[in-house]
Amino acid sequence: MTEATLLVTLPFLAALAAAAHPRAAARWGGAATLANAVLAALLVQDVLADGAGATGIGGWTAPLGIALAADGLAALMVAMTALVGAGVALHAADWSLRAAADARRTRLRTGFWPLWLTTMGAMNALFLSGDLFNLYVAFEILGLTAVGLTALSGGRTALRAAFDYLGAGLAGSLLLLLGVALAYAAAGRVDLAVAGTLAGTVEGRIALALVLAGLAVKAALFPLHFWMPAAHASATPAASALLSALVVKAALYVALRLSLEAGAGAGTLRAALAAAGAAAMFWGAWHALRAERLKMLVAHSTVAQVGLMALALGLSEDGVPWQAAALLMLSHALAKAAMFLAVGRIAEELGHDRISGLNREDLRPGAAEFAFAIAAISLIGLPPSAGFVGKWLMMEGLIDGGAWPWVAVVLAGTALSAAYLARVVSRCLRGGPHVAPGARRPPWRTGDVAALGLAAAALALGLGSALPLALLERTLT
Template identity: 70%
Template structure:
């Protein structure tokens, strides 16, 4: 289990090196990402072979010390982060290069040097969040994650991006304050903050208030409806690589914490559960309606994230006992499929905007340009988000609906199916324009040349597509025992 601490320490050290040696930031970023991916793969294999494990940093165990814990759920989330990170790094290298050129645009140089420390800090914070064994360390990793995410949002330096980054910062600070108040109340109620204290919090009024504050902070950081006001502008204004990280990975930290709260026994109150079901359903409906009305491609993809977060929160809310139910596994699989598909989508949208010079949906089917690799990657990712076989999205929805039918929760099944129909409606707006032929395509229309960004988008899209066929691997991790 020595690789668990390295999963947190190594990206932080690489971020520091990339900051100090700015001209070689891309090299440090690539090395840190690849090394972290290797450690993530080793951790997943170790957990699958030997079961969950934990390590007390410095030999100080809970409740006084810092404990890192790795079970199947944590290992899957870390592997998901590493996989998406590799794809994003390929796109970033294609966009900004490995080394500065003799004559380099100042804006491009700023983005190249700024992206890698921010990405490595995000990677370290996510790994630390997934491995944290107590609420206070979860708060600390959320703080680091939030600050890095704000930097990624503002990376392009445009007025719109800076305004969105400010809104993101305000929302993140509000969520952090709620989270910190919840942790403080949990400590006051139980005298400790390790995750094992969560089942005890329901026994006191202070403990129940602590749970409510923590869930409120998580909802704000996850952009759960109606607390999503900051998210569409932030995700749609950032650079493509940054948008992919924000939408595919950063919001998963909050969703993971919500799922972990459920699994540890702190999210079992019926009133809270039904409240989250209503908010999840509202997110699916509102995000879908806004995506249907969006006139820009990046804004459509951003609003689709609001809808997908609603679906994932719905799966988290209806999950029961992890020893007898499978809805929590469906939530984990939906997080995995959404991360792969949404990263592919944002990378593809970046390439489409580069090819066309804009991202207006009405102008996607230009007569002088044939559909290229980016359009194809978007279509494949859309199939996974909709949940068609054999994609990972299909497996996640199948496991969810099967569990709901077993519980007799037919109204929730209807909500999931309605959300699926709505996703078909807004995604078909783009897919139909990107891939159709016909008289609007001129006989001499050119086909866009391949770029490394296309490889990243295609790779992530096909991973989401075939993950359904390879779903035995993540399910094997999730079927193992969980730490409590």
């Protein structure tokens, strides 16, 4: 479990170094991201070989020390962060090199790396934490860095979105802290295993409800999503990819952990999650269908897909295996990061991100358009993607349990996601008479490799889903 300690401490140390030496920020960021990926791979290998493990930072154990615990679910989430982070870091490094002569972009590129490294450290700490208070501390760090990433571009729209993000994050943190305090008052401890005890008392259920309400705000779950579309749409492409692919998963992960620990006693809270998730699927899809800008469409689609993941989590009592929610989180992280990076490249080539102007006659489809199309396959849930495997597990559980109304909800949400993503794909990949014979093809960038790689990974994990499923079997439930 040495890897767990390094996964938490190394990113924070690298963030300090990147902030202290702005000229070398990209080098510090790249090296730390690569080291994090290696450590994540070693952690996955250890969990597969030896099962779950725990360690205390500095040799101190609970209740005085901070205990880190890694099982299959935690290792999968750490690996997800490492994989997405590697792709986004590659894109950011390419963008930094091309922006070296621009003073404003130089400020952006030097500011990105400390924020990303701190985000990575907070995500790792959250996934490896074994008690509610340490989760709250990790959420606080993650919330501050997310606000910084949102405001990084410096525009008026971005600053307004960052302010809304900050307000929502503080509200969510307050609810979370109140829930943790009530949990301690009711049970005398705050480790995650206390959820089963809390679900058996009135005070405990109130504490769990407050914690889940705070998580719903941080995950932008309907109807507490008001801050999210503008924040994700106004940030830089790399920041949007991190916010949508990773940051919202932190709250969903904790909700999944609490659901596993609470067992049957949290049935009412799961029902509320399922209802909110179903509403989010339709609200987000409706606004994505009506969006005029590409980034806003992708941002609204995140609301819908968060709803799908919340629905899978909430229906675990109706026969849906919890592994379906975990696989949906993983596939969404890879595909949505690829999609935001691709959108950034498309807007860079066209000079705008208006959906109505995507099919220009003088520009042939490039790598970014193909990355968007491949990512759309996973987000819709088409085979052979990881999104398909997650939805298949979900639908199989619902059909076996006879939950036909929920089957109809999932199918309707899938059809809507296909409809709004087809608005973009049909224009991006249009050829024939719609493209002039002398149309130019966009030049390749290193960032295109990142978008294509992440989108391809979402497909490959569908074909190789045995590995994440085997890892999830090592989860303590």
